[in-house]
Amino acid sequence: MIKVEDFQNFGKEQYETALASFNNITKNYQAIASAYADYSKKSFEDTSVFVEKLSSVKSFEKAVELQTEFSKTAYENFVAESKKISELFAGLAKDAYKPLEGYVAKFTPPAATH
Structure with a gap:
């Protein structure tokens, strides 16, 4: 029989996991956007110097x-x-799927040993 407390704890756990995952994904997107911006700025500066030299x-x-x-x-x-x-991007994908690892482990039966 399922207890109300178990159901509430499960819901709380799901919420906390989703929130942590969302925060990690947001940080990864910010890092990616920053890397693109830094590269674009450096590329523009390098091209400007090249045109001046040329x-x-x-x-x-x-x-x-x-x-x-x-x-x-x-x-x-x-x-x-x-x-x-x-x-x-690989880190983003890894962090995005990390919460699923716990669920898979919970619901996957242990491997049978012979």
Whole structure:
């Protein structure tokens, strides 16, 4: 027979778990948004510096050299930031499904040993 107290405790537990999960997800989204904003700002600044340097170049060879250097650096930064942001998304997914782990453990029968 189910007691009212058990039902109330179960509801309270569900609420607390959902609230904690929501707080973690919110923090992860903020970290992701911050990472995107930081990368965008840095990219814009790097491009501005590149354009200034490019406008003062006197030879075609120097312009090609400058463009090559900028492209290489921009690509390396993009790859590094993409990796960082994908790790943040992976953390978000992990935190989002963490509350389900407890429920699965509660309702999964123990494995039979032979």
